[in-house]
Amino acid sequence: MLGFFLEGYGWLPNRRRRAGEHVVETRAFGWRVTALCGPDAARFFYDETNIQRHGAAPGPVQDTLFGRGGVQGLDGVYHRLRKAMFLAMLTGEGVALLERYAADAWDAAAETWSTRDSVVLFDETAEVLARAVAPWVGLRADESLAADLVSMVDGFATPGPRHWRARRARARRERWLSDVVTRARGTSPAPAGSALAAIAEHTDSAGDPLDPRVAAVELLNVLRPTVAVCWYVTFAAHALHLWPEHRDRLRDGDPAYAEAFVHEVRRFYPFAPFVGGRATRDLEWDGHRIPAASLVLLDLYGQNHDPLLWPDPYGFAPGRFLERRVGAYELVPQGGGDPLTGHRCPGEMVTIALLRTLLPRLAKLDYTVPDQDVDISLRRVPARPASGMVLTDVRVPAHVGS
Numbered sequence: 130m131l132g133f134f135l136e137g138y139g140w141l142p143n144r145r146r147r148a149g150e151h152v153v154e155t156r157a158f159g160w161r162v163t164a165l166c167g168p169d170a171a172r173f174f175y176d177e178t179n180i181q182r183h184g185a186a187p188g189p190v191q192d193t194l195f196g197r198g199g200v201q202g203l204d205g206v207y208h209r210l211r212k213a214m215f216l217a218m219l220t221g222e223g224v225a226l227l228e229r230y231a232a233d234a235w236d237a238a239a240e241t242w243s244t245r246d247s248v249v250l251f252d253e254t255a256e257v258l259a260r261a262v263a264p265w266v267g268l269r270a271d272e273s274l275a276a277d278l279v280s281m282v283d284g285f286a287t288p289g290p291r292h293w294r295a296r297r298a299r300a301r302r303e304r305w306l307s308d309v310v311t312r313a314r315g316t317s318p319a320p321a322g323s324a325l326a327a328i329a330e331h332t333d334s335a336g337d338p339l340d341p342r343v344a345a346v347e348l349l350n351v352l353r354p355t356v357a358v359c360w361y362v363t364f365a366a367h368a369l370h371l372w373p374e375h376r377d378r379l380r381d382g383d384p385a386y387a388e389a390f391v392h393e394v395r396r397f398y399p400f401a402p403f404v405g406g407r408a409t410r411d412l413e414w415d416g417h418r419i420p421a422a423s424l425v426l427l428d429l430y431g432q433n434h435d436p437l438l439w440p441d442p443y444g445f446a447p448g449r450f451l452e453r454r455v456g457a458y459e460l461v462p463q464g465g466g467d468p469l470t471g472h473r474c475p476g477e478m479v480t481i482a483l484l485r486t487l488l489p490r491l492a493k494l495d496y497t498v499p500d501q502d503v504d505i506s507l508r509r510v511p512a513r514p515a516s517g518m519v520l521t522d523v524r525v526p527a528h529v530g531s
């Protein structure tokens with residue numbers, strides 16, 4: 130694991146390059162680890178007869194990023210039932226409403242940015258998204274909600290102060306949301322059709338409601354990653370700063386180009402480094418023996434930069450997504466395969482919708498990027514531009530908005 134802490138996103142790709150092999154065998158947390166990469170490997174990894182998730186996430190990741198008892202650690206029929214709840218919330222008509230809330234929150238915030246000397250785009254976008262997702266879920270955002278949700282993501286893969294901040298944020302928010310769920314089941318019903326109502330009323334395969342603490346974990350599984358879309362908005366600002374030639378096309382409002390740009394941001398920039406599970410039995414992949422119960426990782430960052438899949442993988446080229454159909458096991462920033470039957474992110478449609486709405490708005494803003502450190506260290510997981518993208522002289526052109 131030391132290798133991961135030292136090398137971050139480069140850990141597995143560097144080892145693959147050094148060994149001249151597509152499979153990495155190593156150890157982490159006292160477990161034997163086999164790390165895979167590529168569409169065929171992804172197909173193997175997402176076959177639940179090969180890999181299960183129960184017991185795969187280390188304690189420090191559960192106590193910050195995931196929580197305990199949530200969908201990430203379920204398998205088989207338990208997973209399908211819980212996953213269907215997420216997909217019903219995150220792929221239906223509600224997506225357009227969340228997009229609308231986010232657009233309105235962005236437009237209102239952008240007006241205030243123009244009255245300030247400077248803004249940090251990362252922090253501002255986290256606030257915008259918290260203001261959009263909280264009422265959409267059926268909750269009221271308080272002033273530290275965005276910061277707490279960002280902390281849970283920011284601190285999962287580091288042993289330092291960011292990690293302890295993440296643990297405190299999760300503990301605080303699980304307590305709050307357990308109470309909210311208990312009240313929603315009693316004196317203070319959740320808004321009809323909201324995610325809060327769906328989670329409070331959800332029953333497991335035995336017909337029992339979720340324990341309030343587990344319901345809180347699942348509510349955080351909607352709130353936290355929606356706010357984490359601020360990482361991608363900040364990365365998009367980074368891309369527009371480094372390669373301003375893309376701004377005009379994004380500003381023009383061509384939906385096909387906006388979607389291609391969104392996909393390239395998700396492919397190019399580092400966010401989730403890998404996903405992991407346990408071998409259900411003794412397995413073999415590409416001539417490598419994988420013992421039962423050992424840890425298997427799928428290198429998401431490595432696959433999104435694999436030259437066999439993406440010509441010129443370290444070039445930022447949204448046009449590549451205008452020219453090709455993307456298979457379910459190729460572009461994997463949010464996992465691969467079928468989200469219904471496997472663990473692929475159920476929020477991918479929401480992520481794409483939010484970015485399709487917000488990135489053209491970002492491109493239409495007038496602003497200056499003053500001198501600052503926009504470096505993105507691949508050793509920091511999750512990565513982000515060091516400055517958070519400071520903007521000055523922000524102006525909202527008259528034609529922007531709804």
Ligand code: HEM
Nearest residue numbers: 200201350351354355357358401404463464472473474476
């Ligand atoms: C910021 C953009 C996002 C990224 C980079 C991201 C990434 C991921 C990744 C890598 C996984 C794991 C896939 C696997 O285990 O195979 C995942 C799972 C998940 N994501 Fe996302 N996600 C994002 C946005 C969202 C959103 C907006 C939501 C909900 C509103 C969401 C909800 C979830 C849930 C509930 C799971 C667990 C699924 C399961 O275990 O079956 N994510 N995401």
